[in-house]
Amino acid sequence: MTKRMIIMLILAGVVFGAVFGMKWIGNKMMVDYIETMPIPPVTISTTTGKSFTWENQVEAIGNLVPVQGADISTDVGGIITELHFESGDRVEKGAPLVTLDSDTERGELRRLQAQAELAKLNLERRQKLYKLEAISKSDLDAVQAEADAAQAAMQSQAARIAQKAIRAPFAGQLGIRQVSTGQFVAAGTPLVTLQSLDPIDVDFSLPEQYLADISAGLPVTVTVEAYPGDVFEGTVLAVEPRVDEATRNVRLRARLANADLKLRAGQFGQVQLRLPGEQNVLAVPRTAINYSSYGASVFVVTGDREAAQQEGGEPLTVTQRFVRLGPARGDFVAVTEGLEADDEVASSGLLKLRNDQPVVINNEIQPDAELAPTPANT
Template identity: 35%
Template sequence: MLRRIIYLFLVLIIFGGLAGAIAYYAFDFKPKMIAGFIMSAPKPVETISAEEARQDQWEPEVSAIGSLTAVNGIEVAPQVGGIVREILFDSGDLVKKGQKLFQLDTDTEEADLKNFRVQFGNAETELDRQQKLLDKGFASKSTFDTARLLRDRMQAEIERTEALIAQKSIYAPWDGRLGLRDVAVGKYVAPGQNMIWLQTVDPIYVDFTVTENDFGRIKVGQKVKAKFSAYANDTFDGEVFTTDARVSEASRMITVRGKLQNPAGRLVPGMYSDVKVIVGEPAPVVTIPQSAVTYSLYGDSVFAVVKAKDADPNAKEPDLEAERRFVKLGLVRDGRVNVVEGIKPGDQVVIAGQNKIDQGSKVRIDNSIALNLTVDRNAQ
């Protein structure tokens, strides 16, 4: 009986040891062995697109948001009321100074003018007769003065009526572009009633606000460049025309007025624009594509492509890796950003594929990636 117990105990010890060995292999040794294989395995090479940082010549500038204002702009309105007889333009026309725009009805004034001219002729005849009688001593001076007063009054009535008739012909006071007319032939218009908007289109003002700090860098005559969403591929040139005489107490900004050339009349008052004022001579700057920058709360960074620290000397291709660098950025212009610190001219930076890499990742450069991304965006 004792022998059986001893045998059973020995069997339990043997099976317990086997179970422990199996558990150790499955839950400790094997995971560590797999982890060691993984850690010792070569890192996968990620395909990215890269571009060299370059040194450009950038002009220092002040950027702002502006709004267009007509150099001259009025609501064309009559001085006197009347019925519209003729409209001598189409909405949106470019007109010259002195070009006739409207003709109001003048039938009543023309009839009055004829009447006054007849009365003026009679008054002239009576004045001549009284002059002769006065010379012969057959008329008094007061009678002669009364006749002359009547003649002068008729002359004044003629001149007044002629002026009234002239006021019913409405002309453009300067070269400009017409808006949409608000009246039609046959409509009665009252004195001062708006008939159409007329504005000068070339040149045209662009008003924008700058801070007190930037205002100190702006001078009359500096070059102004403006871009508009309606003409995304075009830049309109001009110059600083003048500045406001005071700083706004509400915003602590000051208004600057630029003058833009607009020979084709494509710009109209009220349009918003991105305005840049060139405030100095070109200076050398290091620039990279804006797509290379990763923006974050703890700092802006880029991935630079450098030679791998553990490079394989027998590798057929250059052994490269990604190095994260925190950078200090300056101005952004035409899709490129000025790097003040962190990158030197000639350094290669990753411009596509950043989401696949991290510090020390092995990389391979294939710039067709960036080309494919550009094509896809354009297709959308």
């Protein structure tokens, strides 16, 4: 029995060894075939860096703010007796907006006026008596104080009545009214918004590296999504005297003409700030840049093109090279480091490329690149 068991184990070992041996040989042959299998070339288009002289400018996102803007409210409570405006009206400085009921206050003012008049008459009589040395100086001072107090009370009451008439603090455009005639409003209740929109300001921020180049008076242009074909021009009004510690950005404010009132407070716009001087750049189309989380790169074509065109010649390949990017203009982006002017780089088909990837160049159809593209709206 033991002899049979040993023979069976030996036979089983031989069978399993042969099976696993065949499997290992098959896998090794497959791996060797895949490793030696030629990589099919990828068809790409190519371009070389172009030299440009660009205006020295920087782009930022801005927020439009009014030169003057306020939510009009009341200092005192009361019932609205008159509304002197409609939603969206343009008003001048000092124009009446809302009148609150002031009958009670006016009655009190008349009483205080009568007291002030009486105190004035008493003062005049006491002054005559004092000149005749009929009363003491202390009696005259007491009457003088009473007259002054009566006059101050009358002026204070007149000021309370003036608070019942709300006027425009500056010229501008009104928003949508939020109250109605006959409504009781408490102190601080918003009545309507008033915005001065011509001119209008735009606030934006730039990295602190531009501090040496920015100053008041530099020209800016602004575009907004609401009017894609319009360019609004202005100048830098002020530069914040400190740098934000959290973002290391410096804040700027520019003022724009807005005679047609197209721009509104609260909009955001693309701001272009033109800095002094010009810069010479080496730029490539944006399609030639491979963007990733670990940096931007290009695929540079290597090899002998004439030899690659001959039968049996070594094919052209590409090498991935990391680059540092500068400003962008239209379809071009400047490359500040990592690329030479005579380097040929792939401008299409980048998703299929990797290091040492064989390529075939076909430049008959390649993406168009313009400094000032004007794509049709779709």
